[in-house]
Amino acid sequence: MDTILLNGRPVSISLLEKLKGRINKLSTNNVVPKLAAILVGNDPASQVYVNSKKKVFENHGCRSETFHFSSNFNQQEIIDLIEKLNQDDQIHGILIQLPLPKTLDSKKILNSVLPEKDVDGFHPFNLGSLLEGNPTFIPCTPNGILEIFKFYEIQVSGRHVVIIGRSNIVGKPLFALLAQKFEIGNATVTLCHTGTKNLKKHILEADILIAAVGSPKMIDGKMIKEGVDIIDVGINRIDDGSSKGYHLVGDVDTDSVLGVANSVTPVPGGVGPMTITMLLHNTVVSAERCRELELSK
Ligand code: NAD
Numbered sequence: 628m629d630t631i632l633l634n635g636r637p638v639s640i641s642l643l644e645k646l647k648g649r650i651n652k653l654s655t656n657n658v659v660p661k662l663a664a665i666l667v668g669n670d671p672a673s674q675v676y677v678n679s680k681k682k683v684f685e686n687h688g689c690r691s692e693t694f695h696f697s698s699n700f701n702q703q704e705i706i707d708l709i710e711k712l713n714q715d716d717q718i719h720g721i722l723i724q725l726p727l728p729k730t731l732d733s734k735k736i737l738n739s740v741l742p743e744k745d746v747d748g749f750h751p752f753n754l755g756s757l758l759e760g761n762p763t764f765i766p767c768t769p770n771g772i773l774e775i776f777k778f779y780e781i782q783v784s785g786r787h788v789v790i791i792g793r794s795n796i797v798g799k800p801l802f803a804l805l806a807q808k809f810e811i812g813n814a815t816v817t818l819c820h821t822g823t824k825n826l827k828k829h830i831l832e833a834d835i836l837i838a839a840v841g842s843p844k845m846i847d848g849k850m851i852k853e854g855v856d857i858i859d860v861g862i863n864r865i866d867d868g869s870s871k872g873y874h875l876v877g878d879v880d881t882d883s884v885l886g887v888a889n890s891v892t893p894v895p896g897g898v899g900p901m902t903i904t905m906l907l908h909n910t911v912v913s914a915e916r917c918r919e920l921e922l923s924k
Contacts, residue, residue: 628853631779631890635771635900638778642904643687649911650688653918660914661690662720662746662906663712665705667731669697673724680722683903689910702731706739713741719917720746720910725796743916746909749795758803764909769800771901772837772858773811775892781835781856784813789829791878792839793820797860801837838878848883857884857891860898 653660662684664677677693684691694708712718721744727733742752748766756763765773776783788805792798798818806816819829830836830850838846839860851857861878877894884891892898 628886628889630885630888633775633779633781633856633858633890633892633897635775635892635897638771638774639900639904641778642774642908646687646908646911649915653911653914654688656918658914658918659688659690659717660684660719660907660910661692661717662722662910663715663718664691664693664722664724665696665708666693666724667696667700667705668728670726673726677724680903680906683907684910687907689907702736705731705736709736709739713739713744716917718744719913720744720906722747722906723749744913746906746913747796748800748909754795754800754803757800760807760809762804764912765804765905766796766800767902767905767909768797768839768860768898769804770905770908771898772801772860773804774901774905775858775898776811779890781890783811783835786814786834787832788814788816788835788837789819789833790816790837790839791819791826791830792837792841792860793818794839797839798837801839840878842878843876844880845878846884847880848885848887851884851887853887854889855887857888858898859892859894862894862899 664680666673666677681691681693696705709721712721721740723737727736737749740750742750745753746764748764753763783805790798790801802816802818805812805814817829819826827850830846831852833852833855835856837858841861841863843863843865857879859877859879863876864873865876866873875895881891881893
């Protein structure tokens with residue numbers, strides 16, 4: 628069996644192309660979709676993520692401003708800033724770069740973002756709307772995975788999807804999306820986690836396997852059913868002697884599933900490129916909603 632590599636880049640390019648017209652239309656009405664990114668602490672990986680988001684936004688006629696709090700901060704200062712950004716008409720999306728330092732109450736900070744500007748889709752109102760079957764903002768990584776299914780025409784309806792990992796940002800929203808009767812959904816979904824007994828049995832039963840664990844190459848070709856479609860969300864840094872000092876691998880041993888799986892997303896280059904694209908998408912949607920609201924007044 629020839630395994631199809633589900634590269635994220637062509638999916639992302641095609642979506643960005645479609646967004647171009649919408650961004651241009653907004654700009655003729657003097658609206659520039661703008662994200663406010665809040666970065667706390669000095670985690671180098673978080674800084675890289677925030678800078679990449681800024682670059683993508685600016686390359687596509689949108690804006691992204693970073694608000695950086697270093698070590699000497701007070702939680703209330705962050706919440707005060709979020710409340711100010713909530714009221715700012717020029718800001719369409721507010722992103723809190725995770726993880727936040729453990730000394731902070733992440734829930735309190737995330738929940739202070741107005742649901743209408745929660746382009747990451749992490750606010751309980753948005754997560755609840757998703758569960759209710761009426762999504763407002765779909766979290767970016769799950770939304771990117773839906774776009775990969777659409778682009779590569781991978782059938783989801785009626786199949787057995789096994790998700791490993793129950794985080795609020797990937798596993799749980801994916802579970803809620805794929806189990807519902809949506810255009811991409813209507814599947815039978817099993818959600819596995821650290822409490823799951825006999826994980827191998829579940830993996831072997833998957834028609835679609837989604838790994839979002841953070842455990843390097845934990846799944847290999849001997850563990851999967853022939854013809855399975857695999858979405859590898861994991862991003863794991865492996866230290867090596869290269870000039871960069873590390874390379875990235877997924878939760879799946881990609882080489883070993885070639886010839887067994889029907890398809891697999893590579894790491895890097897699979898799900899990764901989709902996450903920022905969907906953030907831009909959600910910010911454009913938010914700007915369009917603001918504009919419609921303005922017109923209806
Ligand atoms: P997390 O790190 O918050 O939690 C990991 C999950 O895996 C938990 O729900 C846990 O129950 C489950 N788990 C851990 N060990 C397990 C085991 N042995 N068996 C079964 N389940 C197990 O999850 P996350 O934030 O969704 O991140 C998961 C991975 O996805 C990480 O590598 C992260 O870097 C990556 N990620 C990638 C993107 C992207 O854009 N590609 C976005 C988000 C997360």
